Amino acid sequence: MKLLLFVLLLTSPTAINLAAAENMVFPADAGMANVKTDFGAKGDGVTDDTAAIQKAIDTVKGIPDTLYFPNGTYLVSDSVGIFNGKAHSRDRFLTYQGQSEAGTVIRLKDGSAGFGDPAKPKTVFSVYQGQGTGDVMHSYVRNLSVDVGAGNPGAIGLRFMTNNSGAMYHVTIRSSDPKKAGKIGLDMSQGQNGPCLIKYVTVDGFDTGIETGSAFSLVFEHITLKNQNVLGFLNKSATTIRRLTSTNRVPALTNDHPLTLIEASFTGGDAANTAISNSSKRFFVRDLKQSGYGHLLKDSSEQNHDGATLDEWYEGKVQSLFPGAPDSEPKSLRLPIMETPEVPWETDLSKWVKADWMKNGDDMSDILQAAIDQAAKTGKTTIYIPRRRGTYEYPKLGKPIRVHGSVNRIIGMCNIVGLGEDTTGELKAGKALFTIENLTNDAVVFERFFSLAQRKKLDAVFMFENKSGKAVVIQNMSLDGMMKKPGTSGEWFIEDVAPDRNNTLFIGKGETCWARQFNPESYKANILEVDGGRFWVLGLKTEGRATHIIARNNAQVELLGGISYQSWGKQELDPPMFTVIDSDASFTFGFHHHKDPFTTIVSETRGAETKTLPRADLLNYHLPLFRAYSGKPAAR
Numbered sequence: 001m002k003l004l005l006f007v008l009l010l011t012s013p014t015a016i017n018l019a020a021a022e023n024m025v026f027p028a029d030a031g032m033a034n035v036k037t038d039f040g041a042k043g044d045g046v047t048d049d050t051a052a053i054q055k056a057i058d059t060v061k062g063i064p065d066t067l068y069f070p071n072g073t074y075l076v077s078d079s080v081g082i083f084n085g086k087a088h089s090r091d092r093f094l095t096y097q098g099q100s101e102a103g104t105v106i107r108l109k110d111g112s113a114g115f116g117d118p119a120k121p122k123t124v125f126s127v128y129q130g131q132g133t134g135d136v137m138h139s140y141v142r143n144l145s146v147d148v149g150a151g152n153p154g155a156i157g158l159r160f161m162t163n164n165s166g167a168m169y170h171v172t173i174r175s176s177d178p179k180k181a182g183k184i185g186l187d188m189s190q191g192q193n194g195p196c197l198i199k200y201v202t203v204d205g206f207d208t209g210i211e212t213g214s215a216f217s218l219v220f221e222h223i224t225l226k227n228q229n230v231l232g233f234l235n236k237s238a239t240t241i242r243r244l245t246s247t248n249r250v251p252a253l254t255n256d257h258p259l260t261l262i263e264a265s266f267t268g269g270d271a272a273n274t275a276i277s278n279s280s281k282r283f284f285v286r287d288l289k290q291s292g293y294g295h296l297l298k299d300s301s302e303q304n305h306d307g308a309t310l311d312e313w314y315e316g317k318v319q320s321l322f323p324g325a326p327d328s329e330p331k332s333l334r335l336p337i338m339e340t341p342e343v344p345w346e347t348d349l350s351k352w353v354k355a356d357w358m359k360n361g362d363d364m365s366d367i368l369q370a371a372i373d374q375a376a377k378t379g380k381t382t383i384y385i386p387r388r389r390g391t392y393e394y395p396k397l398g399k400p401i402r403v404h405g406s407v408n409r410i411i412g413m414c415n416i417v418g419l420g421e422d423t424t425g426e427l428k429a430g431k432a433l434f435t436i437e438n439l440t441n442d443a444v445v446f447e448r449f450f451s452l453a454q455r456k457k458l459d460a461v462f463m464f465e466n467k468s469g470k471a472v473v474i475q476n477m478s479l480d481g482m483m484k485k486p487g488t489s490g491e492w493f494i495e496d497v498a499p500d501r502n503n504t505l506f507i508g509k510g511e512t513c514w515a516r517q518f519n520p521e522s523y524k525a526n527i528l529e530v531d532g533g534r535f536w537v538l539g540l541k542t543e544g545r546a547t548h549i550i551a552r553n554n555a556q557v558e559l560l561g562g563i564s565y566q567s568w569g570k571q572e573l574d575p576p577m578f579t580v581i582d583s584d585a586s587f588t589f590g591f592h593h594h595k596d597p598f599t600t601i602v603s604e605t606r607g608a609e610t611k612t613l614p615r616a617d618l619l620n621y622h623l624p625l626f627r628a629y630s631g632k633p634a635a636r
Helices: 002-010 050-060 365-378
Strands: 044-048 065-069 072-076 094-098 104-108 122-126 137-147 155-159 163-174 184-188 196-204 208-212 218-226 231-235 239-247 253-255 259-267 274-278 283-290 295-298 309-314 352-354 382-384 401-405 409-419 432-439 443-454 462-466 471-479 482-484 490-499 505-508 511-518 528-531 534-542 549-552 556-566 578-581 584-593 600-606 609-614 622-628
Touching: 050 065, 050 072, 065 409, 104 122, 137 155, 137 471, 155 163, 163 184, 163 471, 163 490, 184 196, 196 490, 196 511, 208 218, 218 231, 218 511, 218 534, 231 239, 239 534, 239 556, 253 259, 259 274, 259 556, 274 283, 283 295, 283 622, 295 309, 352 365, 365 382, 365 401, 432 443, 443 462, 462 471, 471 482, 482 490, 482 505, 505 511, 528 534, 549 556, 549 584, 578 584, 600 622
Parallel strands: 044 072, 065 094, 072 104, 094 137, 104 137, 122 155, 137 163, 155 184, 163 196, 184 208, 196 218, 208 231, 218 239, 231 253, 239 259, 253 274, 259 283, 274 295, 352 382, 382 409, 401 432, 409 443, 432 462, 443 471, 462 482, 471 490, 490 511, 505 528, 511 534, 528 549, 534 556, 549 578, 556 584, 578 600
Antiparallel strands: 283 309, 584 622, 600 609
């Protein structure tokens, strides 16, 4: 009951916005580059900081380091960031960390040269702009605001790109112009963008609030749009959105690509406008509400859907291989959705404990365990592994680690942390690297690892095992080992995680997992096996022709959005993409392939009978909704 109350509290608006008001401070020896103390930016709202910020970016980029912006207003008169980017170069791998969303502001001077023509837009802050590439990995923008000032109608606030892992958290992009002038707030139109997560982002003003382009998979959650002049959101990519809130007279959303949209609210609309205009045949919406607009939705056949709410609707044909409840229309599974726990940031730096390492390749297992034990003994909360700035040097872990007591966050500081070759024999096949037990808090977070457990021969070592009965959050990392050991209880939250190829995620009976922006790849091992447990995912992007999901023994699985991207040739296996055995499941999913697509999309078994759904039977090469029934009542 204690954990349930904790999670329910986290779904309240106060808890959801908690991190936005937090003070994101770090120890001086954490290995971050500071835009003020290291590069001379003033952040006083008067001094032009353009050159200092650009120098900082040029110096720090290309290595998975963090550029820290203390609170202040950083005035710029020109674009800052990465432009003319080249594939497979140093134009990537950078985290921009502000001290707070409200207190750290990058602001364009009013009436700046080059930003006056909407027909020739210019970006204020660019994470990446340049050649299309799929390896601009591990880009982050956190806890800051971008303000395009006044008198800059051609300004684009922020251009974001990342691949595999990367995200934006608690970011505001705004126009301070009296008419809210500006071209685009958040520009996601860079080719080959994603997969990535955009979460807790507000766009205030601009002609268009958010615009996407050609992408592998974009996931948005808790997005606020307001005061746009032309359009709230222009979607031209494979996109998944949950909890989009638009307060606008103008249309809220125009879509012409695969889109999954759930729990959206559109208020303040003009009666002459339509909230959503869709021209894509690959489109799923659920739990929409609106006020003021003449129409809620115009679909691809130009048909209007009126009213204040829309429960569930999709373009195309629902697929089911076995019947569900008599005389009922197939609907999505509607598993309960829990927010990823927002463990409060520790602002008392005396409660941080450093797990240091001396040289490249060091086995720091004993050091890390000692740091955790010290923290647990003294009531401290946060363990950090310092970065060696400007290098690819990294430590290793060769022994099992026990996480316990008061520890509620372990931060990798964007490090690679390798897995040692097990000289002790303790970390062998079937064992877990991190075992979580006897926690005094309600959740523990593992975050900010460029890569965790990099080792050529992993020998089926699991990264995590949960014996605590508390929530475990795994986020913002690439992960080379088997993610977690199968269990019989516990709640898991996976967010912005890219597992290495050929590692299976197991969810056992009694376990529940909520995933957001999950990017596994495999050409051999099953990607996900749910054996009697429950799994919910918002935005799944895959590569490789291995079975994506196996649900068995009364499992419950809900997949909302994403794509299977098949670009690998000469693959040996051609199994069903999804296998469902006496379980409840619903899949809303897209497909894109250059080579070797799946022949069979779903194999479903009920009792002794098995049926299949071949790819050839799909309209528009898309799965608007597949529904499998175990024959037992589904949770709602």
